[in-house]
Amino acid sequence: MSLDVYYFTEMPYHYIDDELAEQWPSLRLTFPNSYFDPNKATDLFKRYLDEFQYAEEAGFQGLMINEHHNTPSCMDVEVNITGGILARLTSKAKILMLGNMLPTSDNPPRLAEEIAMLDVISGGRIVSGFVRGIGVESWANNTNPVYNRERFEECHDLIIKTWTTPGPFRWEGKHYQYRAVNPWMVPVQKPHPPAWVPGTGSPETVEWAVKHRYTYAAFLTEINRAKQLFGSYREQAAQQGWQAGPDKFAFMICAHVNETDEKAQESGKAFMWRMGHPLKGPREYWAPPGYFSQAGVAANAARRQKPMNEMSYEELQDNYHLVVGSPETVIKKLRHIKEELGIGSLLLEAQGGPLSHEDTMRSIKLMGEEVIPALQD
């Protein structure tokens, strides 16, 4: 059974050390942007985009991008901009945008035409992820968290209708109203680009993904929890009379390969930056009142015993949040994940924090030459 492997980086601005980070409640939302040096960022973007390009050459089937706001942990602030760059820089790889934050958008037809334009430029390589945005995005974009799910669903419905219904048509919804939805730009892929949705445990998200038969991507989730979520998806699909195949399941982790286990364990420590301060912050930042339903709160409570930012390097590896090693070691671990979860796509955050360009390129090369082919049987 084949497995699509995606290369992913959040394109971090990693020049924030622990000493500085500790002076603020979080690296998210309120960490002062006076610490940002645009010239350093120019060099970082050049490097990260080169790495994306190389990942395609090396053999990754897809490239994954995301967006966040008010944080040095992710310099990608607009997934459709990066998507546009990759659409032109690459020629074969799928471009997985995971994704556009629907609830914070005030203009769904604009999103629909932007994604359609990317699909056209890339010749039909776009995978369109739709996300609610983590809680902190409700603050950064000042969008009422109580309506997050409502807006997500209505924005989604309008985008899908925009892609699939000949215009012009009128839309008078609760959160969005349009006189004439009729963008000139419609996607190449029919009926529309594949849609994915990420989740970390909300039962409503699984239910919603099943309803639309979308691929559900579990992000940095413990394997047993992901098994439960995927199991719930398969069960609900079966109840609705269809069978969910591997293409409906994706799993995202951090991964790093070096020539030997010893070398990989050393260079892989760079991922501890990403697992540290960027994940810290007051509860209200992550969970503004109303963002989670009561079912979501219960699911979160059951989700994991210990937050990732309190896990040691070894614990992160034991829990498969981070897979590090020689090609042989990493192949073994990723095969385990593939078999345990029955996934069709594996999303590897293979550049994290201060991992150097050399270490990143070597890791991409070894993944392309040895790891990815070994996962295709």
Added chain:
Amino acid sequence: MVAFTEEMVDVGGTKVHTLKGGSGEPLLLLHGAGGNNGWLKSVDALAEKYTVYYPSHPGYGKSERPDWLETIPDMACFYTWYLETLGLEGVRTIGFSMGGWIASEIAAMCGHSFSKLMLVGAAGVKPNNSEITDIFIISPAQVLDLMFHDPAQAPEYQAVYGKDPTPEEAMAAESNREMAVRLCWKPYMHDPRLTSLLKRVSIPARMVWGKNDRIVPVECGEIYQRTIKGSDLVVIDNCGHSPQVERPDDFIKTALEFLA
């Protein structure tokens, strides 16, 4: 203590949990963003002179929320219906914090609802030289800390805030907080139209503020006082955002004097 009853008032199909007690002319109390604190000393003292109606807002506590109710002006509209349902008109009212904002909207919207308007640490207007504290982005414990100037002088502090909540109480508090977010997220805790509309208000009005209010600055009281014709502003020394809890005797004195 004055006896009070609990009843569910049916307003167009929405049940509103209402504490009612005392005797005399009606007095409507509108609670703040945190919810209805119950029959405290200050409420009891008011019930000695008036028939107190103290509802939990739709979406708060045991009160239902109609689907359409999502903003403070919606809430004000709902309360005109509530008063009509109870056969009340021209009542005295005291609005606390967010409840003061609701009371102001009602007064501006419907001239015959109230005969006297008292606002205590009321949200609703945007200060020019200070800010209303964002109570959503900080924890409930931090909010509580900011609410009081000196908790030791609040006789009922322990009774109201001193004990750990049961899981049901914690869930209810979270649900109240969510309702406040629904109503007040953006623009945060104010209505840009309100100062224009308040020029319409011609009933007697009094603003009461703790001098050390760290949630809604005294500047908001000054704006209300300047905007509502003939109103006055009473500032209580050594007092935070909830004079009715922190300095109940001072609060009761100024309230009874104004309402008489």
